[in-house]
Amino acid sequence: MTAELRHLRAFLAIADAGSVTSAAAMLRMSQPALSRTLRQLEDHMGARLVDRTTHRLELTTEGRHFRDKAAGAVAAVDEALDPARLRPWPLRLGHAWSAFGRHTTPLLRRWKETFPQTPLELLRVDERTAGLLSGKTDVALVRAPLLPREAEGLLGEWLCNEQRVAAVPADSELAAHTGPLNLAALVHHPIALNTVSGVTTLDLWPEELRPSPDTAVLVANTDDWLGAIAAGDAVGVSTTATAEMHPHPDVVYRPLAGAGDVPLMLVWREVPMGSGQPSHPAVPQLVRVALEVLAEDEGRTDAPRGTR
Incomplete structure (x- = not known):
């Protein structure tokens, strides 16, 4: 069997809906027909993409990896066939x-x-x-x-x-520091970490200086990262681009020595x-x-x- 675009759309619908029943309703096809389409795709890929053994349908490890590729392929086809994009x-x-x-x-x-x-x-x-x-x-x-x-x-x-910079609350003692800061100066404060798209992790610190994960403030985007620092809840590490693109009246950026470039x-x-x-x-x-x-x-x- 040759996999077709309908197989990718079916798989993505199942992944988004979290169940074959909901995906079948969304695609306006019967549940058995959608299950057969998924099985055909898995046979073609030579791997199980969906775990049906749990109470709630979940993607397997292979399914999670395949999901990004399938989404990219479908988006490329949709874009190519969109008359507005000509x-x-x-x-x-x-x-x-x-x-x-x-x-x-x-x-x-x-x-x-x-x-x-x-x-x-x-x-x-x-x-x-x-x-x-x-x-x-x-x-x-x-x-x-x-x-x-x-x-x-x-x-x-x-x-x-x-170059990396430290981002600190404007009313903190770190903001009053003249000259570059270093990683050791930040370890006594909670560290704001963008876990979705950020490049800073606690592994940036040497093991003997590494902050506790329990004290980290986890955020999902730059806006929330800035908000946590401005409120005095954390300090952060980013690059000069953030200082240039995101000035904030309650956040001060300082050069960070010894942390390496990005x-x-x-x-x-x-x-x-x-x-x-x-x-x-x-x-x-x-x-x-x-x-x-x-x-x-x-x-x-x-x-x-x-x-x-």
């Missing part, structure tokens, strides 16, 4: 937080001037791959290395390294996998424009310098 075809640039830092506006303006026929849409998607695996974006600004399963089918271009990359899907071809034909032009914007910024004597 002219023009927007290039969707995703980011999970802080976009391109201080280079964001120059990038958007340069693109609009150089390629007015291809709109560039900047989208914040709170995922580690900023919408690439789910098909919500064509190319993404991604910080820190991806996990092997996340990087499968993705290509990328390194742009620069961003790589920033432009990453895109290759379609089909192994072809080396991006999912949008304008991706190579975006890479070129991003590198040009960086090069021009480095040439300014008054510009804060990053690491290239």
Whole structure:
């Protein structure tokens, strides 16, 4: 049997609904027919994708990995068959937080001037791959290395390294500190961690200094991260891009010594996998424009310098 688009849609409906019965109603097909479609897909993949032994249907490990690929494939087909995308075809640039830092506006303006026929849409998607695996974006600004399963089918271009900064409440003793802070200065405070798309984990601290996980303040996005710090509930670690893109009257950013830089990359899907071809034909032009914007910024004597 050859897997078809209907098999992917059926699997995604089951994954979203949490039950075959609800998914069948949503797809307006009988439950036995949907179960047969799922079984055909599992036979084709040679793996069980859905665990039916529990009281509530759950995806297996293989099913969770396959879900992102199936969603990306369906989104690509839907986009290709959308008449509204024929002219023009927007290039969707995703980011999970802080976009391109201080280079964001120059990038958007340069693109609009150089390629007015291809709109560039900047989208914040709170995922580690900023919408690439789910098909919500064509190319993404991604910080820190991806996990092997996340990087499968993705290509990328390194742009620069961003220096880490500490984010502390404006009325704290850390904010009054002159000069850079270090990791040891933060360990006596709860650490705000973005567990969805952030790059900071407690492993950043040496084992002998590592804060207790019990004291960490877990958040799901940059807004909540800033809110926790502004309220005095925590301190945080991010990069210079966050300081540039998210100034806050109740948060002070300080350079963080000894924590290492964070790589920033432009990453895109290759379609089909192994072809080396991006999912949008304008991706190579975006890479070129991003590198040009960086090069021009480095040439300014008054510009804060990053690491290239």
